[in-house]
Amino acid sequence: MSKAQGSFDKLTTHRLREMKASGEKIAMLTAYDYSMARILDDAGIDVILVGDSASNVMAGNETTVPITLDHMIWHATSVVKAVNRALVVVDVPFGSYQGNSSEALRSCIRIMKESGGHAVKMEGGLEIKESISRVLSAGIPVMGHLGLTPQSIYKFGTYTVRAKEEEEAEKLKSDAKLLEELGCFGIVLEKIPAQLAKEVAESVSIPVIGIGAGPHVDGQVLVVHDMLGITQDFKPRFLRQYADLNTVMRDATTNFIKDIRSGDFPNEKESY
Incomplete structure (x- = not known):
């Protein structure tokens, strides 16, 4: 488990809601190993996402699809050992929760018990309603993820901006409300129009974290290797590179x- 000790302000899902309510922006970055997680935590990051983007930046895969539950637990265990303050959220990988709520629950229980992570993140809305409800019923905090959902990249066929058309935008807004009603503690919105992200953030009481979703949300997340300029061949419009x-x-x-x-x-x- 994480080494929560001392007088620092440990980040919790409740604290994130307080930050949204007070207008305090939330800072979130990915990490996949002990050394990087320790640097981010010492710097004061609010949330560390053990992202399935490890499939790309750590393993060299073209998509996030190949990474397994065992891989994610290994990365998450390494990260949690380094963290004193940040909330550690772990991506549930492709194939570990879609279409089978029992499998979703087993996967998330493994993540929480074996890694010591504090919460999980799952991609999708209405399509995975049953899985989210089952996981939440076990007392496991869930963060949602809407917009561009990389685990569904073969369905989309492109990494272009999502929800530009009215039908998809309306579904996204409906899914965001559903995630809040189910009990999710937050939502990541990826690569959608800034105005739509603003509408979503204003329509729910839970924190909305953007990546390529404009400035009018409750916080921002980037892949740490992109932010630090370690990866050189990925420079989307939404990325600000803070180092080389x-x-x-x-x-x-x-x-x-x-x-x-x-x-x-x-x-x-x-x-x-």
Whole structure:
């Protein structure tokens, strides 16, 4: 379990609702390992998402579909060990909850018991109503995810902005209200028009976190490798890159190789 100790303000789902009510924005980033999670937590991040985006940035897969429940539990366990303050939300991977509420419950119980995570995230609205209800009935906090849902990418066939047409926009708004009514503690909205995201955020009492959903929501989330500039070939319009660690890390590696080949490393002070 996470090392919740000391006098710091531990983030909870209740605290997130208080932040929305007071207009305090929520900061959320992904992490998949102990070292990165510790940096983010020490920096004061509110929510760490153990995202199924690990399938892309950690394993090199084209989509999030291949990552398994065992993989997600392994990543989540590593993250939770590093965290003192942040709320840790774990993605339930594709195939672990769709269409079978019993399977959904088993998957989420495994995540909570084996990783020590604080909540789970599931993609979809009305289509997974039964699974969400079953998981919530067991006392497991659930965050919803609407708009562009990467686990359904083969259905969409594209990563373009979702809900630009009225029919899809109305369904998204209806799904958001449904998630709130079911008892979800928050919703991620991915890659939808800013005005639609604003309408959704104003229509529900639970926090709405955006990624490519404009500024009028209750918080923002990015994939940490994208935000830090480690991944260089993914630069969507919504991404603000706060560092260029790809260049920093590549240059450091180049210098390491050079110093070894020249005999400069290790020097006398670095030897026993």
